[in-house]
Amino acid sequence: MPETTLLDWAWAVVLYWLGLAAASLALQTQAGLTRWVVFPLGILGAAAMAVLGALALASPPTQFILPIGLPELPFHLRLDALSGFFLILLGVASSGVGIYAIGYFRHMAAGPLAVLSLWYHLFLAGMALVLLADDAYAFMVAWELMALASYFLVTTDHKIPDIRRAGFLYLLIAHVGAVALLLAFGVLHGSDPARMAAYSFDAMRENTLNPAWASVTFLLALFGFGAKAGLVPLHVWLPEAHPAAPSPVSALMSGVMLKTAIYGLLRVSLDLIGAPPAWWGTVALSLGLVTALYGVIFAAVQSDMKRLLAWSSIENIGFIIAAFGLTLIFHADGKGALAALTLTALLYHALNHALFKSLLFVGTGSVLHATGERRMGRLGGLIRFMPWTAWLMLLGALAIAGLPPLNGFVSEWLLLQAFLLTPGLTQPYLNMAIPVAAAVVVLAAALAAYVMVKFYGVIFLGQPRDPELNEAHEAGWPERLSMLGLAAGCVVLGLVPSQMIGWLNPVVEALLQQTLPNDGNWLMVAPLSAQRASYAPLVFLAVVSAITLLVFFGVKYVYHGRVRRAAPWDCGYPELDARMQDSAEGFGQPIRLIFSAFMRVERITPDPFDRQPQYRGDSRDKVWLWLYQPIAAAAAWLSAQASRLQHGRIQWYLIYSFATLIFLLVFVTR
Amino acid sequence: MSLTYHLQVVNLLAALLLLIAFAMLSQRRIVGLITLFAWQGAALATSTAIVAWSTGQHHLYYSAALTLGLKVVLVPWYFFRLIRQLDVDREVEPMINIPTTMLIGIILVIFAFNLALPISQMAGTVTRSTLGIALASVLLAFLMMITRSKAIPQVIGFLAMENGLFFAATSATYGMPLVVELGVALDVLVAVFVLGIFFFHIRETFDSMDLKHMERLREK
Numbered sequence: 104m105p106e107t108t109l110l111d112w113a114w115a116v117v118l119y120w121l122g123l124a125a126a127s128l129a130l131q132t133q134a135g136l137t138r139w140v141v142f143p144l145g146i147l148g149a150a151a152m153a154v155l156g157a158l159a160l161a162s163p164p165t166q167f168i169l170p171i172g173l174p175e176l177p178f179h180l181r182l183d184a185l186s187g188f189f190l191i192l193l194g195v196a197s198s199g200v201g202i203y204a205i206g207y208f209r210h211m212a213a214g215p216l217a218v219l220s221l222w223y224h225l226f227l228a229g230m231a232l233v234l235l236a237d238d239a240y241a242f243m244v245a246w247e248l249m250a251l252a253s254y255f256l257v258t259t260d261h262k263i264p265d266i267r268r269a270g271f272l273y274l275l276i277a278h279v280g281a282v283a284l285l286l287a288f289g290v291l292h293g294s295d296p297a298r299m300a301a302y303s304f305d306a307m308r309e310n311t312l313n314p315a316w317a318s319v320t321f322l323l324a325l326f327g328f329g330a331k332a333g334l335v336p337l338h339v340w341l342p343e344a345h346p347a348a349p350s351p352v353s354a355l356m357s358g359v360m361l362k363t364a365i366y367g368l369l370r371v372s373l374d375l376i377g378a379p380p381a382w383w384g385t386v387a388l389s390l391g392l393v394t395a396l397y398g399v400i401f402a403a404v405q406s407d408m409k410r411l412l413a414w415s416s417i418e419n420i421g422f423i424i425a426a427f428g429l430t431l432i433f434h435a436d437g438k439g440a441l442a443a444l445t446l447t448a449l450l451y452h453a454l455n456h457a458l459f460k461s462l463l464f465v466g467t468g469s470v471l472h473a474t475g476e477r478r479m480g481r482l483g484g485l486i487r488f489m490p491w492t493a494w495l496m497l498l499g500a501l502a503i504a505g506l507p508p509l510n511g512f513v514s515e516w517l518l519l520q521a522f523l524l525t526p527g528l529t530q531p532y533l534n535m536a537i538p539v540a541a542a543v544v545v546l547a548a549a550l551a552a553y554v555m556v557k558f559y560g561v562i563f564l565g566q567p568r569d570p571e572l573n574e575a576h577e578a579g580w581p582e583r584l585s586m587l588g589l590a591a592g593c594v595v596l597g598l599v600p601s602q603m604i605g606w607l608n609p610v611v612e613a614l615l616q617q618t619l620p621n622d623g624n625w626l627m628v629a630p631l632s633a634q635r636a637s638y639a640p641l642v643f644l645a646v647v648s649a650i651t652l653l654v655f656f657g658v659k660y661v662y663h664g665r666v667r668r669a670a671p672w673d674c675g676y677p678e679l680d681a682r683m684q685d686s687a688e689g690f691g692q693p694i695r696l697i698f699s700a701f702m703r704v705e706r707i708t709p710d711p712f713d714r715q716p717q718y719r720g721d722s723r724d725k726v727w728l729w730l731y732q733p734i735a736a737a738a739a740w741l742s743a744q745a746s747r748l749q750h751g752r753i754q755w756y757l758i759y760s761f762a763t764l765i766f767l768l769v770f771v772t773r
Numbered sequence: 774m775s776l777t778y779h780l781q782v783v784n785l786l787a788a789l790l791l792l793i794a795f796a797m798l799s800q801r802r803i804v805g806l807i808t809l810f811a812w813q814g815a816a817l818a819t820s821t822a823i824v825a826w827s828t829g830q831h832h833l834y835y836s837a838a839l840t841l842g843l844k845v846v847l848v849p850w851y852f853f854r855l856i857r858q859l860d861v862d863r864e865v866e867p868m869i870n871i872p873t874t875m876l877i878g879i880i881l882v883i884f885a886f887n888l889a890l891p892i893s894q895m896a897g898t899v900t901r902s903t904l905g906i907a908l909a910s911v912l913l914a915f916l917m918m919i920t921r922s923k924a925i926p927q928v929i930g931f932l933a934m935e936n937g938l939f940f941a942a943t944s945a946t947y948g949m950p951l952v953v954e955l956g957v958a959l960d961v962l963v964a965v966f967v968l969g970i971f972f973f974h975i976r977e978t979f980d981s982m983d984l985k986h987m988e989r990l991r992e993k
Contacts, residue, residue: 764915
């Protein structure tokens, strides 16, 4: 009896999720059982997955061959540090989201809930399998399982035409991406393509491609994984699918599923192909920067809260891909320590994003439940009615805006350190371009903070823009518990970066054969050397808290103590009402003006003498207009031409087959 | 020897098969068409039986029996009953006039013989010279399906095509394995019954057996 490895346990969790998916089908009429038994059991699995991932970080890779799959290519599974890290991400985020789902779906009927629970657990199993797969076939099967399950989750409310449309767009782009991945694996196979075993990742690792084919593989993989991650110009499905999906699903898709694409990119380019040249990094870096900037600008002009978060996910993915590009550049240039630093920043940010984006998405779900409204223009002042949601979301918003001492700051700081510490790269052009790239990253980070001020301020602060908001209710306890957990994750990851970097080291070492030299101690993180830069979040927190408290009490007791309160002149605001507040559109207006080149603005502005003035403003994505619409038009034209073949007359169809037969017979006799 | 004698009979029957295929192409009445189909089946069954006897391939006896039972007795009887129930025994209006159809048929026969020449040289059977005829009857049956607009002649064309294929299999390789032949026979039987049900539905929907009306079903 061989010893049970971590991988066996991970596979057991996958099977357990599959079992839960099947069980939820059996509970078609038992909504209570589905919510209170199936979902909590699924959360247990997710927590176990996180623990297994954490244990796998420090263990040597384990492999396992399943007796299912193709005749010559059974499913290979492998659990190493990289898979382990992403399993932690999956486990942690889906535990948090799972708790939320128990509360969020409380009004759902038993039938739809059973279907949702089926796809939800299949989705989890699919994502875990993607991370565990160790051959191209198993990977593609898991990848498609993940894509299909998420498609059905997005179209949960499939009776609404817009949601079906969003789902179709998502499915389409997911499949275009999957085809690219299939081709990438086709190029990448081992040295003996006649044998199916050449498609196991082990064979791919051993085989070295010539540079041209390696580049083809990389570009195909970047396209395929980019389609899933939301890399510009393949991002169009994100702002459509996220608002369409139920909030816990958006949280999982944005928090975890996008990261599986990052995992795939790392796996293929650093592990399977190996020895990437610097120009791959340049391509990834430029695409990442464009994506980050594009995402954040569009996030700033959105007025639908989930759409805003979707665009913000695009921005974060751009940030991660830029870090990935930088890693490749440093790695190819022999700057091992810097490559380790950017890779650490990348992984750290992936985990951070999984936490705070899940938190924000589930928070918007609570707002949506309480008010029935997604348009930010109808919300406002919710901090008074939903204090739990509001304060926990504040943590998430601060984290995503990259403010210390929360986790978003750590990863952005690490990446900027890499930019700033860049000593001369061997390529002069890159050397000149890196500062510009750093400027773009800083601009995107600053705009992200602006976006979060808008997001949080318009929804939670000020006065309610709609009288009905006064009836908004606080979220139930599962939701609060979930948000509390995710927010706690953001805080902890922000406060103990040194330990986190220590945990990430095995992953970095496995990919780059180099660890990040951390000069700091448990209190302070100092990548590369303590002379250059260091950051001590606990000290920072203590100082900031002390100053804040000091100022607060100083103002309250010393300053206010001797001030007499009286009605002043009102400063021109005798009556403030909710309509005088800055609206979501108004807040985004400067960005819309400054970056008007990126978007096409469609506006209807009212005439001054109009009795019933109407205002509508819409910022359209130019990529959609210039790239997707022509492709769609061409496809429609081609199908219209092809449909001419369809006469509806049996004789004509017979003539087609007759002509084909004759043609083939002539062809055979030649 | 007796082998050449048998072979001559098989060749005669093959010629008969081709002749019947042409006759079907020119036949205007449905009842006549069914009779011709039955005769074609009879010729096929006889030739299969002779091949079986002369070469000692015993499984071909079963094939011959199947053909006889299915294509000479059961299917024609079923069709006769159908046209009585549906009351459609009128002249069939071909889409292309008959002399033109016959001319196209002749071209197809030449093409089929030309095509079969290299293949029959490779085949090691005594009946290989009939391969061209088999192919020709497949193509002629196909042509009949194209030129007829009523449903029943089309189904008969389909079955005649199957006859041709069967004949081709017998002449090129002494028939397909028995399992395959049984499967094909079952398919034919099921297809005929399913199509019989369709006839009723088509007539109910369109008040006619003319497939021209099916054009309405196309996607706009």
